[in-house]
Every structure is written in C-alpha cells, then in structure tokens.
Amino acid sequence: xxxxxxxxxxxxxxxxxxxxxxxxxxxxxxxxxxxxxxxDKEKAQDVCQETFVRAWQSLDTFTIRKGGSFxxxxxxxxxxxxxxxxxxxxxxxxxxxxxxxxxxxxxLIVRQxxxxxxxxxxxxxxxxxxxxxxxxxxxxxxxxEIAKIIKVREGALRVRTHRVLKKxxxxxxxxxx
Amino acid sequence: xxxxxxxxxxxxxxxTSAPDYLLENGWVELKVxxxxxxxxxxxxxxGRGLVFVSIILSLLLGVTTVAQASKPGDVLYPLKLATDxxxxxxxxxxxxxxxxxxxxxxxxxxxxxxxxxEATNEYQKALEETQKxxxxxxxxxEALKQSLENQAQKLKDAAEKNPVAAEKLEVIIxxxxxxxxxxxxxxxxxxxxxxxxxSEPPGLQNKPEPAQNIGR
Numbered sequence: 110x111x112x113x114x115x116x117x118x119x120x121x122x123x124x125x126x127x128x129x130x131x132x133x134x135x136x137x138x139x140x141x142x143x144x145x146x147x148x149d150k151e152k153a154q155d156v157c158q159e160t161f162v163r164a165w166q167s168l169d170t171f172t173i174r175k176g177g178s179f180x181x182x183x184x185x186x187x188x189x190x191x192x193x194x195x196x197x198x199x200x201x202x203x204x205x206x207x208x209x210x211x212x213x214x215x216x217l218i219v220r221q222x223x224x225x226x227x228x229x230x231x232x233x234x235x236x237x238x239x240x241x242x243x244x245x246x247x248x249x250x251x252x253x254e255i256a257k258i259i260k261v262r263e264g265a266l267r268v269r270t271h272r273v274l275k276k277x278x279x280x281x282x283x284x285x286x
Numbered sequence: 287x288x289x290x291x292x293x294x295x296x297x298x299x300x301x302t303s304a305p306d307y308l309l310e311n312g313w314v315e316l317k318v319x320x321x322x323x324x325x326x327x328x329x330x331x332x333g334r335g336l337v338f339v340s341i342i343l344s345l346l347l348g349v350t351t352v353a354q355a356s357k358p359g360d361v362l363y364p365l366k367l368a369t370d371x372x373x374x375x376x377x378x379x380x381x382x383x384x385x386x387x388x389x390x391x392x393x394x395x396x397x398x399x400x401x402x403x404e405a406t407n408e409y410q411k412a413l414e415e416t417q418k419x420x421x422x423x424x425x426x427x428e429a430l431k432q433s434l435e436n437q438a439q440k441l442k443d444a445a446e447k448n449p450v451a452a453e454k455l456e457v458i459i460x461x462x463x464x465x466x467x468x469x470x471x472x473x474x475x476x477x478x479x480x481x482x483x484x485s486e487p488p489g490l491q492n493k494p495e496p497a498q499n500i501g502r
Contacts, residue, residue, distance in 0.1 A: 154307075158315065
C-alpha cells in the first residue's frame with residue numbers, strides 16, 4: 110500500500126490530520142483546474158475548498174481496492190461543482206479569465222502568438238471536450254481516470270480525444286484566417 | 287502543430303498557483319468545516335442504515351406476502367406456518383391456525399395431489415395444538431368450538447363437491463367433530479361440577495336455611 114493509500118484509509122477512519130495531508134498534496138492541482146475552468150480566482154478558491162469538503166463527506170464511497178484513483182475522485186467532484194456553478198451563472202468566459210502571475214517579455218510574446226488562440230479555442234469546445242483537453246494534456250491523466258471524471262467509456266474517450274484535437278485545430282485555424 | 291501549442295499552454299497552466307491565503311489558511315478553514323460536518327456524517331450513516339433496514343424489511347414483507355399463497359410442501363410454507371403462529375398468538379385466536387389449515391385442505395381438495403395428504407396432516411397437527419393452547423381459557427374454547435363447527439361444515443361441503451378427495455376429507459371431518467364433541471363434553475362437565483360456582487365463597491355451600499323456612 111503506497112503512502113497516499115495509507116492516508117486515505119486513515120482519513121476514512123475519521124483521521125482529519127491524514128485528510129489534511131491529502132489536502133496539501135492535491136489542493137494546488139484542484140485550485141489550478143478550477144481556476145482554468147472558471148477564470149475567476151475567488152470562485153476557484155471556493156470551489157476548491159468545497160471539493161475537499163465534499164470529498165471528506167463522501168470518503169466512504171471511495172474504494173482503493175476497486176482500483177480507484179483518488180485524483181480522479183477529487184477531479185470528478187471539482188468538475189461536478191464547476192458544472193453546477195456554470196449552470197447557475199453561465200458567465201464564465203475568456204473575458205473574465207485571470208492571467209497567471211508574472212511572466213517574461215519572451216513568454217508574453219509566445220503566449221500572444223500561440224497560446225491565446227488555443228485557449229480561446231478550448232473555451233469554444235463543449236464542456237466534456239474541454240475537460241478532455243485539460244485533463245489529458247494539462248493534468249496528464251490516463252484515459253481511464255478521465256473516463257471516470259467525465260462519465261464516458263474509455264474506448265469512446267480515446268476516439269473522442271482524437272476528434273477533439275482535430276476540432277481544436279480547426280477552430281484555431283479559423284481564428285487565424 | 288496543435289500539440290505544440292497545447293504544450294505551451296500547459297506550461298502556462300502549470301504556472302498557476304494557489305493564492306497565498308489558501309496556502310496558509312486553506313486547511314485550517316477546511317478543518318473547521320469538516321469538523322462541523324462530523325455530525326452530518328453520522329446522520330448520513332444513519333440515513334444509509336435506515337435505507338438498508340427499509341430494503342431488508344421490504345424484502346421480508348415481499349417474501350412473507352408470497353409465502354401466504356404457498357401450500358404444504360412448498361419452500362415458503364414453513365414461513366407461512368410461522369406467520370400464522372404469530373398472528374394467532376398476537377390476536378389471541380388459536381383457532382386461526384385451524385381455519386387457515388382447513389382452507390388449505392379445501393383448496394387442495396379441488397385438485398387432489400400429494401399435497402392434499404400433507405395438508406390434512408398439517409390440519410390435524412394444528413387441531414391438536416389449538417386444542418392444547420385454548421384449554422385453560424373458557425372463552426377461547428368457546429371460540430374454538432364455534433370455529434370447529436364451521437370447519438366441519440366447510441369440509442363436508444368440499445367433500446360433496448370433490449368426491450375424489452372425499453375419503454381424505456372424511457378423516458379430518460371425523461377428527462374435527464370429535465374435537466368439537468370433546469370440547470362440548472368438557473363444557474357440560476364444568477356446568478354440572480359443584481366446585482365450578484365461583485360466585486359462592488367457600489363455606490357458604492352448607493349455610494343454614496333462612497329463618498322463615500324453618501318449621502314450615
């Protein structure tokens with residue numbers, strides 16, 4: 110049993126300190142994911158905290174023995190909260206997007222040349238397609254983990270990923286025209 | 287290439303870090319929140335327990351309901367006997383068991399098969415048990431007598447309608463009538479027995495005649 114699994118077992122038994130260690134391991138990633146999706150620091154902060162509250166409340170439902178991935182479990186909760194929030198407000202857009210911290214001039218030029226159009230294109234995708242890109246290319250997750258988060262079959266996800274990339278390419282190309 | 291662009295965007299994505307406030311106070315705040323939810327956890331667990339118990343009860347209820355249609359020799363028949371026993375005890379009506387077994391015999395007499403013999407056996411068993419159970423209570427015995435009278439009549443009707451089963455039915459009609467007669471005899475015995483006059487306190491049985499009768 111690895112370190113994380115031991116912490117999960119302890120947390121499931123009600124050990125809050127163990128859950129605190131889990132929190133420290135994952136909160137940066139969850140925050141980043143929320144912030145990218147929501148484009149708002151405060152909302153991202155709230156959703157990030159709420160993700161861990163929900164994770165604690167339903168920790169019993171997570172089973173390591175069935176090959177459960179804890180990061181998929183957390184990202185799934187975060188994703189559901191993001192969907193709920195976007196359904197309520199339907200207001201997150203690229204215009205609201207908070208840029209990350211300081212960057213060099215060189216980075217800024219690169220970003221303006223390449224990244225902005227891709228980011229824009231990502232937000233033109235539907236929610237599931239966007240999650241595929243974020244989780245696969247930014248969070249480096251396996252197809253199996255992503256399938257659990259966005260509730261699709263792994264086989265279908267592989268095909269869909271290919272299509273999403275193609276779609277993204279087309280959107281970026283249309284933006285450059 | 288889109289993959290390259292995505293890789294660049296990824297680098298930027300990874301640069302996103304949580305605000306200092308969250309780094310410093312995130313867990314402290316969260317710990318307070320989840321401590322508050324501790325009692326909710328219990329409620330959640332209680333809720334799950336309640337759901338589990340409800341499912342089990344529903345299943346039991348379903349099986350018990352199905353068992354009511356079972357006949358002697360069926361898998362669920364012992365469950366039917368057990369529920370009848372409980373109903374008879376709770377309602378204080380031992381004759382209920384005889385009535386139920388009698389109905390089974392009547393039902394099976396319409397299509398006599400191996401189950402009819404088992405049903406008559408069960409009827410006789412219920413009859414014996416009920417006689418014992420209602421013995422100390424006069425009211426129960428009266429109710430049993432009435433029930434046996436009805437049963438005997440129903441069984442006779444069934445024997446007339448189903449001549450094929452008549453032979454087997456005759457046996458239990460005979461037993462039913464004998465049980466009824468035994469009850470009647472007991473009743474008569476009690477009525478004629480002098481020590482069964484509870485209204486007269488002991489010692490008053492040999493009381494002297496009233497004064498006005500003396501010398502008449």
